[in-house]
């Protein structure tokens with residue numbers, strides 16, 4: 516799976532950007548979801564592997580769904596869901612482009 520340039524969340528097209536450091540906080544951060552900018556930013560750092568970037572993409576999409584649907588998931592719940600979803604998608608070689 517390749518990280519796309521756009522993804523639709525809640526019927527709204529979001530831009531997927533690449534940036535070396537998505538956050539300015541002191542926390543280790545590989546991605547960021549912005550509802551107001553309709554965007555997801557994924558790290559472009561060469562020190563972060565492809566799999567981690569894909570996991571981060573799914574994680575940020577789940578943040579978007581969480582906001583759009585007003586689910587109220589906490590960070591650790593999103594992290595658990597994104598890890599499980601990534602593993603399942605990878606195991607069945609899910610490819611939406613076929």
Ligand SMILES: [Zn+2]
Pocket residue numbers: 574578590593
């Ligand atoms: Zn998060």
